[in-house]
Amino acid sequence: MMFLETPPKLIPTEVFSAVPAEFRRKVASEWADANRPGAVTDCFIEGPSFDAAGNLYIVDIPFGRIFRIAPDRSWTQVAEYDGWPNGLKIDPMGRILIADYRHGLMELDARSGEVTPLLRSRNSESFRGCNDLHIASNGDIYFTDQGQTGLHDPTGRVYRLRTSGQLDCLIDTGISPNGLVLDPHEAVLFVAMTRDNAVWRAPLMKDGSVSKVGRFCSLFGPSGPDGLTMDGAGRLFVAHASLGHVFVFAPNGECIARIKSCAGQSCTNVAIGGANRDRLYITESVTGTVLVADISGLDR
DSSP states (O other): OOOSSSOOEEEOOEEEEEOOGGGOOOSOOHHHHHHSTTSOOSOOEEEEEEOTTSOEEEEETTTTEEEEEOTTOOEEEEEEOSSOEEEEEEOTTOOEEEEETTTEEEEEETTTTEEEEEEOEETTEEOSOEEEEEEOTTSOEEEEEOTTOBTTBOOEEEEEEOTTSOEEEEEEEESSEEEEEEOTTSOEEEEEEGGGTEEEEEEBOTTSOBOSOEEEEEOOSSSOEEEEEEOTTOOEEEEETTTSEEEEEOTTSOEEEEEEOSSOSOEEEEEEESTTSOEEEEEETTTTEEEEEEOGGGGO
16 A cells, blocks of 8 residues: 555544444344354445435345435434345435345335336346446446456456446456446546455546556455545545555545544445535444544645
């Protein structure tokens, strides 16, 4: 992890909220058996995203649940269905989309709690296991198909679903593709490659393809980069699933800050919020805690 002259600034976190006791399930699940064998998993939260009213939506992967956390920090279960929701994003029109490991891309009606399929397959072939998504300003959906890929099987995929319905495979050699985000100009796609312990940088060409894909930054540890977000200044926020931090990278790839979890070590995803968009919200999945950090100091 590189910095040029000034070591990364340390930014603390505090607990914003945690999964209430009544929503925690101390029972076995098929997802936990495969992904966290031997560990008690009463919830595993991910996919933070704000709606226009300031409500924070998150998913609970093993039990197929979607929660809404109101500004007063009260929790409501919006949906429960037979799936493994992993990523969630809300577009400017309020449409709620889910990257579901079992079923592909799904759509949530927050009023009824109904979750319906949007895209389940490509050319009649099921996805490996969708992980996260990002919605472009024109409505195109970028999403990752991670499955159980890794260094032993570098066949993870990154897709773009255009508003026309056209599905483009942008990368098919991914090493566990996970979170993803476009830069402010929507000219470059950043993708967390968890088992490569790196974030890849994929320039988008005029014809819509990617070219000269490279490693933007490299990290370390038993897991790797997970969820991503980016602010208007082009600073990349990288949640690391085993180091208990979110790392902040400048547009040139220099690590300029580290945001330290005050809860567990599994920081899985991030969302920028607050009235001035100067707060970073972080899901710490193992403890079922949502953390918050003041990131206004990055501009000073």
